[in-house]
């Protein structure tokens with residue numbers, strides 16, 4: 001038998017409900033695994049394994065009803081989702097000791113299922129970054145090669161899932177923050193349609209782009225976690241009130257006659273040849289399975305990166321205005337008047353990348369520059385949306401790389417913000433358009449590092465991309481063929 | 489600088505008291521005379537992660 005921590009959640013659920021294993025055994029196995037691997041991977045900011053074990057014992061003692069099939073299943077939570085009584089730091093000195101007095105809606109949903117949190121996972125500070133190197137707490141290492149980054153900003157979540165330290169995790173995606181780390185760590189990550197999942201309790205970075213989503217070992221688990229967290233929430237005015245769907249039901253339909261568009265702009269300059277080659281193999285696999293694949297054009301995508309950084313920074317500068325050192329969070333010791341208290345609390349509490357984005361955002365919103373940058377960016381956003389709509393009325397799914405490269409070395413880009421921003425070039429336009437996209441592994445490069453494929457769908461067409469991903473996953477069996485080696 | 493070099497800019501900040509039972513962006517009561525800190529919540533404290541929901545009556 002496989003180790004407990006190697007099992008997917010759907011395998012765990014089956015064993016748990018057949019009484020082959022107990023919640024305590026599962027939690028214990030994960031606690032041991034964290035103990036063994038955390039020193040190398042450094043995925044967690046807060047570990048709550050002891051509390052998790054207590055909860056597991058309690059759940060084993062309760063009479064199980066069929067409603068709670070996930071009771072006793074552990075999970076990891078990105079540290080920008082508020083958890084009552086457990087620190088929510090956003091990997092920032094600003095919130096180093098912040099304990100929210102409430103649970104995020106997605107955390108409430110997990111608790112209602114009686115799932116058990118193993119802890120809070122590392123990230124780029126306030127979700128700003130593509131490598132998790134912007135964390136004020138620690139650097140997370142990629143389980144496939146410990147000298148490489150796990151991607152970001154949900155790097156802790158992706159690394160913990162890849163290293164079997166959690167069976168699945170919650171992340172958040174503003175411009176690729178679920179998909180890029182999922183791709184770098186060889187796991188599955190979904191950025192749902194804007195509005196499908198409540199953002200209440202997600203510490204905001206860019207409110208019109210942020211979305212919570214699952215990071216899992218396979219597509220079935222991804223559909224299951226989406227089932228749990230999706231749904232309308234009165235507390236989030238942007239959450240959509242649409243009928244509930246069982247996403248696992250869509251997973252066995254095959255891809256015969258599925259129309260796949262391949263936007264040529266995503267395969268141009270800057271895309272690593274190995275990534276390109278693996279994606280071309282994937283396209284052929286889809287053709288063999290009976291899908292209709294065609295080249296298409298998303299010309300406007302080339303403006304997406306600039307548009308993204310204007311909109312995201314503008315919203316960030318506004319969202320992060322509340323951190324003034326007065327009501328919560330870090331307060332400087334070094335002040336003689338109110339102005340100094342504000343200024344020094346923010347100067348000392350925020351890291352370099354967060355400050356860079358606040359300054360950029362404040363600049364593009366300032367009078368005199370507003371029309372040239374922010375207003376123009378909003379206009380381009382409309383164009384990007386329209387071009388996606390046009391393509392997605394013709395095709396069921398668009399297929400692209402997730403990132404131009406595989407995981408890069410720790411430190412390789414940390415002094416060059418522009419080069420770091422380019423890591424997001426294939427993912428940001430999806431957030432701008434508000435459509436869903438999934439990242440699934442499609443192979444490894446010559447160094448054995450995972451390569452991700454992105455499948456983009458129409459608004460609220462998560463079923464379509466999950467099914468397309470599922471069919472591919474069944475075909476290549478990535479998890480059976482490749483495992484992280486913790487290479488040093 | 490001569491007087492004519494100045495441009496007059498006048499801003500008005502209007503404060504209107506709501507005649508609603510609850511606050512404009514959360515469901516805390518607007519009643520007067522309660523104990524301190526009893527009519528507040530994570531939303532009106534602008535706690536990280538909270539989102540405002542506009543009171544329909546105000547619109």
Ligand SMILES: [Zn+2]
Pocket residue numbers: 511514515516527528529530531532533
């Ligand atoms: Zn309130």
